[in-house]
Amino acid sequence: xxRVAGIGILFAALCLPLVWQGAxxxxxxxxxxxxxxxxAGGALFRAxxxxxxxxxxxxxxxxxxxxxxxxxxxxxxNDEYVFSVVRDGIPGSIMPPHGLRETELWMLVAxxxxxxxxxxxxxxxxxxxNGRRLFAANCSECxxxxxxxxxxxxxxxxxxxxxxxxxxxxxxxxEPSGRIERGFRPVTVETGAGEAVxxxxxxxxxxxxxxxxxxxxxxxxxxxxxxxVARLGESxxxxxxxxxxxxxxxxxxxxxxxxxx
Amino acid sequence: xxxxxxxxSCLMLPLAMPLFAQQDGPAYEDILxxxxxxxxxxxxxxxxxxxxxxxxxxxxxxNVGALRPIWTFQTGTTTRGRGFEATPLVxxxxxxxxxxxxxxxxxxxxxxxxxxSYRRDLPDDLTYGASAPVNRGFGMLGNKLFMVTLDAHLxxxxxxxxxxxxxxxxxDYRIGYAATLAPLVIDDKVIVGISGGEYAxxxxxxxYAPVTGERLWRFxxxxxxxxxxxxxxxxxxxxxxRGGGGTWMNGSYDPxxxxxxxGVGNPNPDYFGDSRPGxxxxxxxxxxxxxxxxxxxxxxxxTPHDINDWDSNHVPVLVDAEWRSEPRKLVMMANRNGxxxxxxxxxxxxxxxxxxxxxxxAREIGPDGRPVILNDGSQxxxxxxxxxxxxxxxSYHPELELFYVTARETCATYxxxxxxxxxxxxxxxxxxxxxPDGSGALRALDIHxxxxxxxxxxxxxxxxxxxxxxxxxxxxxxxEGNFIAFDAATGENLWxxxxxxxxxxxxxxxxxxxxxxxxxxxxxxxxxxFALPE
Numbered sequence: 001x002x003r004v005a006g007i008g009i010l011f012a013a014l015c016l017p018l019v020w021q022g023a024x025x026x027x028x029x030x031x032x033x034x035x036x037x038x039x040a041g042g043a044l045f046r047a048x049x050x051x052x053x054x055x056x057x058x059x060x061x062x063x064x065x066x067x068x069x070x071x072x073x074x075x076x077x078n079d080e081y082v083f084s085v086v087r088d089g090i091p092g093s094i095m096p097p098h099g100l101r102e103t104e105l106w107m108l109v110a111x112x113x114x115x116x117x118x119x120x121x122x123x124x125x126x127x128x129x130n131g132r133r134l135f136a137a138n139c140s141e142c143x144x145x146x147x148x149x150x151x152x153x154x155x156x157x158x159x160x161x162x163x164x165x166x167x168x169x170x171x172x173x174x175e176p177s178g179r180i181e182r183g184f185r186p187v188t189v190e191t192g193a194g195e196a197v198x199x200x201x202x203x204x205x206x207x208x209x210x211x212x213x214x215x216x217x218x219x220x221x222x223x224x225x226x227x228x229v230a231r232l233g234e235s236x237x238x239x240x241x242x243x244x245x246x247x248x249x250x251x252x253x254x255x256x257x258x259x260x261x
Numbered sequence: 262x263x264x265x266x267x268x269x270s271c272l273m274l275p276l277a278m279p280l281f282a283q284q285d286g287p288a289y290e291d292i293l294x295x296x297x298x299x300x301x302x303x304x305x306x307x308x309x310x311x312x313x314x315x316x317x318x319x320x321x322x323x324n325v326g327a328l329r330p331i332w333t334f335q336t337g338t339t340t341r342g343r344g345f346e347a348t349p350l351v352x353x354x355x356x357x358x359x360x361x362x363x364x365x366x367x368x369x370x371x372x373x374x375x376x377x378s379y380r381r382d383l384p385d386d387l388t389y390g391a392s393a394p395v396n397r398g399f400g401m402l403g404n405k406l407f408m409v410t411l412d413a414h415l416x417x418x419x420x421x422x423x424x425x426x427x428x429x430x431x432x433d434y435r436i437g438y439a440a441t442l443a444p445l446v447i448d449d450k451v452i453v454g455i456s457g458g459e460y461a462x463x464x465x466x467x468x469y470a471p472v473t474g475e476r477l478w479r480f481x482x483x484x485x486x487x488x489x490x491x492x493x494x495x496x497x498x499x500x501x502x503r504g505g506g507g508t509w510m511n512g513s514y515d516p517x518x519x520x521x522x523x524g525v526g527n528p529n530p531d532y533f534g535d536s537r538p539g540x541x542x543x544x545x546x547x548x549x550x551x552x553x554x555x556x557x558x559x560x561x562x563x564t565p566h567d568i569n570d571w572d573s574n575h576v577p578v579l580v581d582a583e584w585r586s587e588p589r590k591l592v593m594m595a596n597r598n599g600x601x602x603x604x605x606x607x608x609x610x611x612x613x614x615x616x617x618x619x620x621x622x623a624r625e626i627g628p629d630g631r632p633v634i635l636n637d638g639s640q641x642x643x644x645x646x647x648x649x650x651x652x653x654x655x656s657y658h659p660e661l662e663l664f665y666v667t668a669r670e671t672c673a674t675y676x677x678x679x680x681x682x683x684x685x686x687x688x689x690x691x692x693x694x695x696x697p698d699g700s701g702a703l704r705a706l707d708i709h710x711x712x713x714x715x716x717x718x719x720x721x722x723x724x725x726x727x728x729x730x731x732x733x734x735x736x737x738x739x740x741e742g743n744f745i746a747f748d749a750a751t752g753e754n755l756w757x758x759x760x761x762x763x764x765x766x767x768x769x770x771x772x773x774x775x776x777x778x779x780x781x782x783x784x785x786x787x788x789x790x791f792a793l794p795e
Contacts, residue, residue: 043678051687051693205739205759206754
């Protein structure tokens with residue numbers, strides 16, 4: 001991999017420095033999407049970034065290093081912004097500046113763009129109007145999207161297509177238990193008084209648990225009043241098979257979510 | 262007239278002495294006495310032994326439930342997560358504290374209000390030694406404070422004003438060096454170590470003259486060509502010169518033996534070992550150095566040829582105890598590699614090496630003192646690069662003969678990759694995939710067997726340090742922000758307080774003031790003082 005990185009850097013140095021100056025002024029990555037630059041940027045990422053942000057860029061929770069695959073969906077985050085954060089660091093924080101050459105920085109940014117889990121250029125050709133109706137009928141009990149009223153048990157889905165690929169979203173609908181993000185993991189808390197409360201675990205420490213309950217309210221428990229915490233393998237979200245929502249209806253749903261703001 | 266005035270001043274001086282007498286601050290003899298003066302805490306661990314065990318008795322297992330915060334100090338710094346890792350020094354009702362980004366303060370211990378604050382003007386191209394912009398505290402002697410900096414300098418300050426008295430460079434920060442530890446002050450020397458093992462650097466332990474800042478000796482943790490230990494490296498001066506071996510955590514000191522004990526960090530590159538075949542001394546070792554000259558007296562290497570970034574930068578804990586029916590001078594260390602070690606501190610003889618976490622790396626230490634490795638990473642996950650414990654101070658309770666350590670249970674897969682050696686750029690030499698769901702625990706280990714006496718589990722891998730008191734209490738911190746008290750003998754949880762931010766690397770300080778026992782804990786950007794109700 002090191003050799004590949006070397007070739008990539010050499011290639012960049014020989015062929016592309018002339019493009020960069022004009023491009024930088026516009027904040028455009030001259031190497032965006034170029035396979036060799038992405039390879040070279042990947043080597044730099046593994047050497048300079050992976051220790052904190054993880055080899056897959058998904059962050060390491062125990063050291064508070066953020067998930068870089070999600071940042072691209074945030075307003076104002078573009079190649080130029082990422083370039084400047086990597087170069088300058090975040091003063092006063094753990095994120096240090098990186099004394100890389102500009103070509104290397106842009107190649108790193110080109111690689112980091114490939115970490116984005118969002119839909120990228122995916123097209124959403126479904127019927128958003130029908131998707132909205134389907135959302136109201138099937139999803140809004142637990143989710144919100146855009147201006148639609150909805151529940152708070154599941155994550156907000158406004159603009160989710162910018163954070164997750166269509167394939168990943170369809171997978172989540174067909175197999176909700178396949179991947180349950182932290183903050184939405186289901187638990188049943190049995191209290192010493194014999195009460196059993198099911199919900200999603202928002203936070204916990206050695207002394208307390210914080211839940212959003214199935215009936216969508218906030219509820220906290222001191223562990224001294226808890227007899228047992230059962231961590232459930234199955235998501236609280238029902239499985240939506242072909243019979244519930246066919247592939248065309250899923251496409252409509254994604255088109256609606258893609259347009260939600 | 263002016264002359265007459267001067268004459269008058271001179272004549273009055275002896276009479277005025279009590280009013281204007283200069284306070285000289287603590288002397289070396291005061292630091293030597295350790296915890297004898299209950300109103301002082303004069304060095305990082307409270308005394309030179311590294312035991313972090315206070316003799317105070319006012320707060321007990323019976324009354325700790327009534328412990329209350331009495332003030333909170335806010336640093337005004339912005340570091341996220343890792344913020345406040347320092348141990349405040351305490352003398353005459355004043356706290357001397359360092360913070361992240363090389364802030365520092367003198368604080369009134371009664372009110373939490375600052376006398377002065379200091380902020381170093383740092384360059385904007387720091388590497389932090391691949392760590393974080395943290396600092397673990399001052400060293401102190403007389404009216405001088407000593408502090409290391411993120412740009413790898415050692416400063417001396419006037420404790421009354423925060424004014425800089427001298428400023429010497431330890432190493433060049435631009436190639437990856439940084440400094441974060443609390444200097445160890447012994448008599449006429451200020452001992453410091455350095456960060457930078459994630460870069461193409463070479464670690465060292467230095468001694469400086471407290472008055473002038475003159476360097477008195479340097480021990481290089483990676484030998485030079487032809488020097489003892491170099492046979493454990495390739496015969497290549499370049500490899501030795503970038504061999505790593507940081508010394509970024511505080512050492513301990515035995516005044517009778519006049520030996521300094523210090524942990525040494527990982528070899529460089531961290532994960533890629535093919536370019537450095539051999540044991541790579543003195544990486545991942547404890548070294549015992551003659552305090553006067555810095556000569557190596559003995560060493561023991563915990564992790565030969567480390568490829569997992571398991572630095573041995575831990576506080577060595579010095580204990581005199583009966584060992585197999587004989588009185589012995591011991592040094593103990595719970596290591597990032599998952600083993601708890603007891604050594605004879607006069608000669609480095611290994612007496613005990615037992616696992617304290619569920620690591621699959623090795624299950625035993627062989628008769629030759631080397632680990633019997635069962636899993637080099639090909640048999641499943643290993644402890645992550647932050648290790649089975651880390652730099653957070655452990656503690657030792659002499660009456661119970663228990664060693665208290667914050668343990669981390671993690672699962673990581675290492676993928677080595679040869680790095681490019683570019684000055685100022687980290688050379689980890691690969692990547693690590695870490696399973697997201699680890700856990701932590703405070704564990705009490707029997708020092709004679711390494712057996713677990715009790716534990717208290719935390720929901721995530723934790724970096725909080727530990728302090729014990731003679732009244733039978735353990736104070737610990739967790740990754741969720743709780744400052745917690747336990748019964749030292751049984752592990753029963755007696756009290757906790759949510760500080761609002763992770764307790765990361767810090768351990769409690771305790772001292773008497775106005776007849777009340779105070780307990781301090783840094784967390785995030787706050788320092789909070791606790792005491793029993795008046």
